[in-house]
Amino acid sequence: MVAVRRAIAPLLLAGALLLTGCEEDAPAAPAPAPVTTRTVTPTPTTVTPSPSPSLPPSSAAAPPVASGKVVVLDPGHNGGNGAHPAEINRQVPAGRGQTKPCNTTGTATNAGYPEHAFTWDVAQRIGKALADKGIRVVYTRQNDTGVGPCVDKRAAVGNDANADAVVSIHADGSTAAGANGFHVAYSSPPLNAAQGAPSTRLAQVVRDTMRSDGFSTSNYIGGNGLSARTDLGGLNLSTRPAVLVECGNMRNAAEAARMTSAEGRQQYASAIAAAIEAYLAS
Template identity: 80%
Template sequence: MVAVRRATVPLLLAGALLLSGCEEESPAAAPGTTRAATSTSSPTSSPPSTPSAVTPTSAPPTSTPTPAGKVVVLDPGHNGGNGAHPAEINRPVPAGRGQTKPCNTTGTSTDGGYPEHAFTFDVAQRVGEALAAKGIRVVYTRQNDTGVGPCVDRRAAIGNEADADAVVSIHADGSEAAGATGFHVAYSAPPLNAAQGAPSLRLAQTLRDTMRTNGFSAANYIGSNGLSPRSDLAGLNLSTRPAALVECGNMRNAAEAARMTSAAGRQQFAAAIAAAIEAYLAS
């Protein structure tokens, strides 16, 4: 049901296991916000980089003012150094529901070679800047796009430790099915705790609805009506906070790949996700 992703460094990861439907990884905060202190077994990585500013092609929809002081954890999928450290990212970690999964994966890429990890990091930074401007405290699960991990279980722990009001994982899919296009939003099902029930479903629905109103089409190859209930994603299974994972689109689709590789396109994704999070926090 879920597309198989290609490893971006096939020679190093010949024996690596790829997660079906992206999963996630040590935390950083948006510019001007406080980072949550965490530890990780991953190699030390360099300070965060900030993407160049881009003027949105259209203004995000107006939402109800969000009270300052809310906490949002943004989880950009994968990491740029994963491909060079197969032993680290392939070691098994808890994934919830009695499962284990590889620590992390390399993610997918466009046919032109633009990697998912770069896309997710750039979009997450843009979302974080928009939320921080509204007085929302933002915590990232990774500080840059050159490190390794963190592992999927650690990414979930970051949201739990931050006592996040919402946790949003940002990914892109790599389906090679003919004509596969569109975004979908995953949430934990059946829920394992109260936060994974109504709050997470409402977060997923708000992301789905806001993506649509911002001009994005729901996936035609996975899930139903833009939503995908999942029991196999560690970041969702291990969360004790409202959490959802948005696959922004299919990087193997030429039109969607073109949008993802452009700064203006990434700003459009970010504006929609930020508006959705604001709407959820205000509801």
């Protein structure tokens, strides 16, 4: 949103001046600060001005459209998962009568930069951008050194927070030749009302915004940047509008370079934050 500010100076007589963005991995195959209106008062002259027309009072800046909303951010995986195989391999409910491992270790670039570090960093950047707009941000994990939480617990965080949107951040690890691009997954067919039109619309807004910001849609998973899924526990168990964003393929050299750089992670975060804002405002 762009705040429009106008400075209106009174008219004086002659001599006066006018101043002027893999909960489970896929199958292998910030915003401008509020503007403060500043009224510049001309320096008085010896000329006696005629009465000025009545001016409307300056109104205070309206609160952001999304102020008061709640967003849950779910950074995929966790830094301690690899050291606790028994815990993360424990079977938990995954919706649709399925069970799945509690969590996974995630993937990494060929140079070893881990998915859990990428998702944590991007989620923190998204969260800051949203919080600056008055949006309450809740995270499914509080650091990048712990274990889990399990996918069912991650879903419960969004449900318990009565989130207006739940966005899970991931990156893929496909070794297929030439595999690249992002896609947005959502639970389908829907198991409740929130998984229907609200989640589908959230997925479309994230897809459209990321594409507008120069990110290419996946050429190997889903279609046109969207992927309807039945097997992602965090989405199946959600009773709030929820999507999972696979930001790209960490095994692709170009995308790995982008994910590894702070500038690239900020680009992902800015696009996803803008998409969430747009969804909340619509």
